[in-house]
Amino acid sequence: MPNILVVEDSPTMRQLISFAMRRVAGSRVIEASDGVDALKKLSSEQVDLILVDINMPVMDGLKLTSLVRGNPAYKDIPIIIITTEGAEEDRKRALAIGANAYLTKPIQTQELIKLVNSFTQG
Amino acid sequence: MERDSSINRKAEEFLQVFKKGEEFTKELLRENERLRFRVAELEEALTRSADEARARLYEERIRQLEEELRSLRERFSQVEEENKDFAAKYLEVEEENNNLANLYVASYQLHSTLDFNEVLRIVLEIIINLIGAERFAIYLMEERTNELVAVAAEGLEVASIPRVRLGEGIVGKVAKEGESYFASSTDGTDDLLSPIVCIPLKIKEHVIGVIAIYSLLVQKRGFSNVDYELFNLLAGHAATAIFSSRLYTQSERKLTTLQSFLELLKEKPRR
Numbered sequence: 001m002p003n004i005l006v007v008e009d010s011p012t013m014r015q016l017i018s019f020a021m022r023r024v025a026g027s028r029v030i031e032a033s034d035g036v037d038a039l040k041k042l043s044s045e046q047v048d049l050i051l052v053d054i055n056m057p058v059m060d061g062l063k064l065t066s067l068v069r070g071n072p073a074y075k076d077i078p079i080i081i082i083t084t085e086g087a088e089e090d091r092k093r094a095l096a097i098g099a100n101a102y103l104t105k106p107i108q109t110q111e112l113i114k115l116v117n118s119f120t121q122g
Numbered sequence: 123m124e125r126d127s128s129i130n131r132k133a134e135e136f137l138q139v140f141k142k143g144e145e146f147t148k149e150l151l152r153e154n155e156r157l158r159f160r161v162a163e164l165e166e167a168l169t170r171s172a173d174e175a176r177a178r179l180y181e182e183r184i185r186q187l188e189e190e191l192r193s194l195r196e197r198f199s200q201v202e203e204e205n206k207d208f209a210a211k212y213l214e215v216e217e218e219n220n221n222l223a224n225l226y227v228a229s230y231q232l233h234s235t236l237d238f239n240e241v242l243r244i245v246l247e248i249i250i251n252l253i254g255a256e257r258f259a260i261y262l263m264e265e266r267t268n269e270l271v272a273v274a275a276e277g278l279e280v281a282s283i284p285r286v287r288l289g290e291g292i293v294g295k296v297a298k299e300g301e302s303y304f305a306s307s308t309d310g311t312d313d314l315l316s317p318i319v320c321i322p323l324k325i326k327e328h329v330i331g332v333i334a335i336y337s338l339l340v341q342k343r344g345f346s347n348v349d350y351e352l353f354n355l356l357a358g359h360a361a362t363a364i365f366s367s368r369l370y371t372q373s374e375r376k377l378t379t380l381q382s383f384l385e386l387l388k389e390k391p392r393r
Contacts, residue, residue: 012231012247019223084250086341104341106254109220110213 001026002048002120007038007064008082009056013105017051017082020109024116035059039067047077049119051112054083054094062097069098078119082107221348224252225355232363238371241363242274245333248356250276253349254342255335257310258317259283262331262364263297270297270332277337283314291315293334296322300329302353308344310337319345321353323361330365 004021006029008014018029030045032038034056041047050068054061061081068074078100083090086104094102101115231244242260249255257277261270264285270293272283289298293315296303303320305311311318317334324330333356 010247010251011234012227012244013251015231016224016227016252019227020220084254084256084339086339105251105339106342109223110216 001028002116003028003030003046004116004120005030005032005038005041005045005047005050007032007035007050007052007056007061009033009053013053013082017107017112020107020112021051021116024113024120027116027120035061035064035067038064042068042074047074049116050077050079051082051116052079054081054085054090062094065094065097065099080112080115080119082112221351224348225351228252228352228355229359232359236367236370238364238367241360241367245356245360245364246274246276248352248360249333249335252352253335254339255319255337256339257337258333258335259314260323260331260333260364261286261293261297262323262368263288263329270294273331278314286315292317292320293332296320297329297332300324300327302357304345308338308342312336319353321357323364324357325361325365330361333360 002024004024004027006014006017006021008017008031014031014033018031021027021029030041030047032041035052036059038050038052039059050064052061052064061083065079065081068077068079079098080101080103081094081099082103082105083094084105091102100119103112103115228248231248232241235241235244245260249258255276257275259272259275259278259280261283262273263269264271267285268288270286270288272278272280272285274280275283286293286297288294291313292303300322302322303317305316305318308318314334314336317336318338319333319335321333322329323332
């Protein structure tokens with residue numbers, strides 16, 4: 001049963017992504033509104049996958065990604081970036097920092113579910 | 123003499139009987155040979171006939187199996203076609219489901235608050251995240267001057283957006299006529315009066331403002347069906363949410379002012 005951490009400052013997008021993730025077999029969604037909130041949730045919950053936006057207040061998605069990759073306890077958790085930043089250099093930067101996949105908004109729900117399944121179903 | 127001739131006659135008779143016996147035996151042997159040949163012939167005919175019957179039986183079975191195979195292949199093709207149909211329908215239903223989820227979330231969020239600024243923020247979020255717009259503005263009608271005033275924007279400074287007179291440019295025309303506008307090209311524009319998309323915010327037939335989109339995110343190539351559904355939703359639901367939250371915020375402000383005034387009146391006699 002995968003635990004999916006959705007890190008997104010926009011309540012609309014957070015609800016939309018959480019809604020989509022309920023259709024991933026047996027998943028449980030944990031929500032966080034920014035990077036700091038996500039780190040708190042990571043320390044108290046077992047997380048199998050992180051879906052994270054880039055542009056967020058307090059701590060953005062890239063900073064969170066690099067912190068997660070630098071922490072031995074979380075470094076193997078797959079990270080999928082979901083962002084409005086569609087430029088190729090943004091994608092390369094995110095993947096170089098340690099993100100496993102990069103999706104641009106507006107998201108195609110089917111594409112997101114397929115991608116999440118590819119990480120959670122081994 | 124007579125005795126000799128009698129012996130000769132008897133010998134002659136015996137010889138004849140013997141010859142007859144020999145002939146009869148030869149005849150029996152020939153008949154035996156002929157019958158053996160006939161039996162062999164019959165046995166062969168019988169074998170041949172059994173083989174033929176078996177062959178006919180096999181041919182019939184092969185024909186039946188071929189018929190069955192053809193029918194199974196036909197059924198397989200039909201099932202394959204049906205599967206393709208089901209897969210296509212499943213994808214359609216999935217897409218529709220996703221679109222409905224988007225619309226549900228957008229609608230839910232729009233009506234989740236009565237705070238005017240919060241509603242504007244939600245409208246901005248929907249336009250950025252669900253439609254994929256990069257630069258856009260929300261204008262509201264100022265009844266006193268009959269002008270459209272920008273109240274929120276993304277990728278633009280609200281303060282730098284000029285007021286638009288009713289009927290002026292595409293923005294003013296959409297506000298006046300209440301019909302959505304979609305440019306033939308989705309390439310971005312800097313002309314604030316000529317957006318690529320302009321949606322009237324309507325409560326019944328009354329236009330309270332417009333949403334003008336000037337450019338889309340780099341990865342957004344064009345509009346899909348769900349985008350048009352979202353535009354329709356925004357035209358109605360965003361208008362209602364903005365209008366009611368503005369009224370609520372105004373009445374809250376008035377109430378606070380009145381309460382302060384009443385407090386002042388209450389305090390005065392004590393002094």
